[in-house]
Amino acid sequence: MQTLSGDQIAAWLERAAEVLEQEKNFLTELDAAIGDSDHGTNMARGFTAVRARIGGLDRGDVGALLNGVGMILLSTVGGASGPLYGTLFREAAVKAAGAAALDLEALAACLEAGLEGIQRRGKAVPGDKTMVDALGPAVDALKAALRAPAAAGDGGGGPLARALDRAAEAARAGAEATVPLVARKGRASYLGERSAGHQDPGATSCWLLLRSLAATATA
Ligand code: ADP
Numbered sequence: 001m002q003t004l005s006g007d008q009i010a011a012w013l014e015r016a017a018e019v020l021e022q023e024k025n026f027l028t029e030l031d032a033a034i035g036d037s038d039h040g041t042n043m044a045r046g047f048t049a050v051r052a053r054i055g056g057l058d059r060g061d062v063g064a065l066l067n068g069v070g071m072i073l074l075s076t077v078g079g080a081s082g083p084l085y086g087t088l089f090r091e092a093a094v095k096a097a098g099a100a101a102l103d104l105e106a107l108a109a110c111l112e113a114g115l116e117g118i119q120r121r122g123k124a125v126p127g128d129k130t131m132v133d134a135l136g137p138a139v140d141a142l143k144a145a146l147r148a149p150a151a152a153g154d155g156g157g158g159p160l161a162r163a164l165d166r167a168a169e170a171a172r173a174g175a176e177a178t179v180p181l182v183a184r185k186g187r188a189s190y191l192g193e194r195s196a197g198h199q200d201p202g203a204t205s206c207w208l209l210l211r212s213l214a215a216t217a218t219a
């Protein structure tokens with residue numbers, strides 16, 4: 001597969017809803033350690049709403065689809081992460097406006113715009129122990145794959161699926177690398193030094209979303 005169509009993006013979001021429901025307790029436990037124990041329920045609620053309402057969104061225009069998803073997330077996720085994930089999808093939507101499908105270059109541009117939107121809104125920089133620490137390396141991995149496509153045989157699927165595998169892997173590593181960090185944004189920052197030693201919940205949900213996307217592209 002060299003592009004992701006609106007149908008495939010919808011399939012990703014349905015898979016993501018399942019994964020976030022399965023991982024709800026895991027995300028909530030991470031948030032219990034350095035936040036207020038709601039990240040798992042916030043994300044599961046938001047993506048369950050997306051799954052329920054995705055049939056009413058226009059899959060022929062990826063921009064319209066992503067914008068609709070962003071609106072649903074904005075109104076259902078709540079917490080700090082709701083507006084930030086809403087921004088990710090709505091900024092990506094601007095880049096995807098009118099497109100029937102996204103190739104690797106378009107997908108990288110969408111996620112980069114989403115990352116920039118999150119950083120504009122939340123003011124986090126890399127190393128602040130937030131979702132930026134997972135999404136940033138994933139965007140870098142996609143851009144690196146654009147410059148130097150992975151050789152065939154390096155994982156399954158076509159170049160797009162391989163690039164997404166690398167991006168998901170970069171997000172996983174980025175999320176794990178938040179463990180020793182001291183939080184400088186969001187609720188976890190109220191803990192100061194005591195926030196160190198725990199993985200950031202939002203970086204972890206970001207990894208789960210990208211892993212779901214990679215799995216959809218490989219399927
Ligand atoms: P809340 O903190 O309001 O309870 P959630 O628990 O749903 O919201 O989400 C917490 C996650 O949101 C954090 O783990 C972090 O990744 C992310 N986050 C919080 N503030 C920011 C910010 N300013 N910039 C980027 N991400 C942030």
Ligand code: MG
Binds near residue numbers: 031
């Ligand atoms: Mg929370």
